[in-house]
Amino acid sequence: MLARGFHDPVHDAQGVFRAVMDALARPGTIQALATDLAPPGPLTPELAGIALALADADAPLWLDAGLARDPAVADFLRFHTGARITEDPSEAAFALVSDPAACPDFGVFAQGMPAYPDRSATLVLAVSDLSDREGWRLDGPGIRGSARLTAAPLPADSLARLARNHAGFPQGVDLILAAAGRLAALPRSTRVTGG
Template sequence: MAIDQVHDLQQVYRNMLDCMARPGTITSLEQKTGLFEDQLSYNEAIFLCALTVLDAEVTFYIIADTDKGDKLAELISSYTMARVTSIEKADFIIVLQGDIKEEINKALSICKMGDLINPQQSATWIVETAALSNNGGVTIHGPGIKESKQLQTGLWNEFWQTRNSKVKEYPLGIDLIFVDALNQISCVPRTTSVKLTEVG
């Protein structure tokens, strides 16, 4: 089944908006694969999110450990006309799963976080994870969350620590969108306070 640029992406956007407004909420996107089946070596939701928000006006950067990052970059560029740029300048940073801990930590500390006059000029991260759930993981609270929530992303502690120091000077910071293999998405914007609960 092909992706309908108008109606399918509208659905994806509403899911993203819902998740961004209610951090930690997990919603699932409709499975659309078929068209890209043989090419996809990453979660389809990554591609759907990219199609929804990227166009010629914005730039992106992909962090991946194999050449699948380059393939995805080419695919996204050809579909959306968005340009690949350096980590420091990218409006969107897309992270694929892989052995890339160090690169991610480095990217977290050097990516755009806006300035006080224009805090919106910051990077939005779209991060591929194995499985999202509300059992265990980090404890989050803040705007959009009634009391507090648990969010399991499978990411390491240092990731959250670096993220926390990145959003210290609110309103500066980065917004995170997580996607998993089941086409589920969940968001953690800069306003969310993240507490580490897991060990290791």
């Protein structure tokens, strides 16, 4: 039996959308993300909520190996979003990553084009730890002075990946880090340096 989607599709999706937009507008700030979804594992309620709020028939989804392994995950996402599931990360508007430590290099995802930088991918990573009290230093648009952010697990070379991603601005990917009940974002415009 297919797991249900949002209880109140319009208002629940608007709430998630607002949290994501606030996180992207204010990099490094942690936003509350309330959802009562119970999707098939290993799809977390947070990954599911973000996908249901953002993906649609014009925004293909890419699933990492852990999510792609269970057909129930793709069935759930297709049914509730209408999005096509792609095996090619360069085609995806959104990439859902249940195992961030094993996330492919950010360069394999759609980077946008000089005339259309908005045609890039947004990577949504399920993390277990997320804090704005320590960690990397963030600078750039939407940040007064600087901010701090730490998240885990992430790829061992995350700092180098983020530096390359920022260097390609306005092209590049945006990251959403989703933990239990909260999220933060690292848009490509943000410069991330070591603590």
